[in-house]
Amino acid sequence: MALFLSTHTNKVDAKGRVSIPAVFRSALVQDAFQGVVLIPSRRVPALEGFAMGMMQSLSERFDRFDLFSASDSDLESMAFFGDAVPLSFDETGRVGLTKELLAHAGITENAVFVGLGTKFQIWEPKAYAKRHQESLKKMQGTAT
Amino acid sequence: MALFLSTHTNKVDAKGRVSIPAVFRSALVQDAFQGVVLIPSRRVPALEGFAMGMMQSLSERFDRFDLFSASDSDLESMAFFGDAVPLSFDETGRVGLTKELLAHAGITENAVFVGLGTKFQIWEPKAYAKRHQESLKKMQGTAT
DNA sequence: TGACGTCCCATGAAATCCCATGTTATTCCA
């Protein structure tokens, strides 16, 4: 599977539309669904992007615990599947971010796409800059 | 199979009618039956929605169990299939919830549809908010 | 006949599609 690498900044227009970087797009489209799944991160004010195929394999794992057992699988899948938003690309490769997604990440005019290997994140530029500084500090002294 | 993802809130009118979110609708209509199967959840005050095709595969799963175990599966399946309510869409994609269904979930004016992968749930808004909080708590520290 | 459920039509808001354009990256040829 193709990886999400490097960082891109794109504009968010008045309608909430934003271009998914072309290199990410080609990594996202593995199956029938021409789009991306975005989930508000529970740890940071950012969005996380996955391919639909990733969601399906997760779903299969959940289904192996059957639907009738007294497990908490419902509780777990609610935060994951319930908060996930599937967004299809338009002809030019854009998606329309919902108000909830925009609000969660504090995004207004610009959005930073950060590749993280098998997934990627979307940040508000200032929040990302701050976060990036912190992570550089942590890495000080480490070999590249 | 298409997954049920994300969360939608729709109104329930005086007649008990409610629009099934269009994205769920398209995931529901795989076979001949133009509708959805709703079942009162036995563990929470909510309704669970399945595609008719899913009911069939569940039924097969029950049958296989019966061959090997003299368990309570008859009782379980009776409670499950016996309480299931198949509802067809009208021309605009709505279904009419029965009084029993409304009462079980405590739904009056609004209904929250929550995607859980292969199924979805319908909640009364306040009850959902509470449940959602629990779910987030449970997932604390998990990735994403 | 009265309550209830189903069918049909109307409407406003919101999401999606479609076309146009500037800018950047890439190719191709001399």
Place this chain on the structure above:
DNA sequence: TGGAATAACATGGGATTTCATGGGACGTCA
């Protein structure tokens, strides 16, 4: 290797369609 031609990409705005929702008409069952 320069430099022009071409393609890919991001972006803007308008037009169109979809979707959710409300209300009325009709039929039916008790």
